[in-house]
Amino acid sequence: MPHLFEPAASGRSKCRGCRQPLAKGELRFGESLPNPFGEGEVMHWFHPRCAAYKRPEPVLEALQIASDVADGEALEGIARASIERSRLQRIDGAERAPTGQAKCRQCHDPIEKGTWRVRLVFHDEGTLSPGGFIHLACGQAYFETVDIAAPLLHFSTTLAEHERETLRMELERG
Numbered sequence: 001m002p003h004l005f006e007p008a009a010s011g012r013s014k015c016r017g018c019r020q021p022l023a024k025g026e027l028r029f030g031e032s033l034p035n036p037f038g039e040g041e042v043m044h045w046f047h048p049r050c051a052a053y054k055r056p057e058p059v060l061e062a063l064q065i066a067s068d069v070a071d072g073e074a075l076e077g078i079a080r081a082s083i084e085r086s087r088l089q090r091i092d093g094a095e096r097a098p099t100g101q102a103k104c105r106q107c108h109d110p111i112e113k114g115t116w117r118v119r120l121v122f123h124d125e126g127t128l129s130p131g132g133f134i135h136l137a138c139g140q141a142y143f144e145t146v147d148i149a150a151p152l153l154h155f156s157t158t159l160a161e162h163e164r165e166t167l168r169m170e171l172e173r174g
Helices: 048-054 056-065 072-084 086-090 136-143 149-154 161-173
Strands: 004-007 027-034 041-046 091-096 116-124 127-135
Touching (some): 004 056, 027 048, 027 056, 048 149, 072 086, 091 149
């Protein structure tokens, strides 16, 4: 079964990228993978934009087949940027560090309590597994680009609007 775009049949599934529900009738992306527990294949569902950030190769494959996808050009642009800078696929949002125990994967210094940090995930055998954190200030060196605002804000779904604005200002300051 190929990767595909289709309307969600029910409102029961959640996006593998942002862990938010996929509403009934909403366009979703399905990544077809071998079933790790038996024969056949299993479908992992994503919001199209989440999939473009996290699983760009399958999205580009599906876009070649499906020509009528809404925002297809935007999804293709996101996917190509994620392929070009592969570490962008690891962004899982931003948060304030609740403790000072975590260390930055880039500079290896502790991430101070209350400072912004970027959550990282790694794709492994069909699942996105937690992969540590980096300082927000280490983002340019780690991701090899300054343009991390869009995916970072996209996956920071739990932040209140005033926190999102603060994060935007921190990103602009660099």
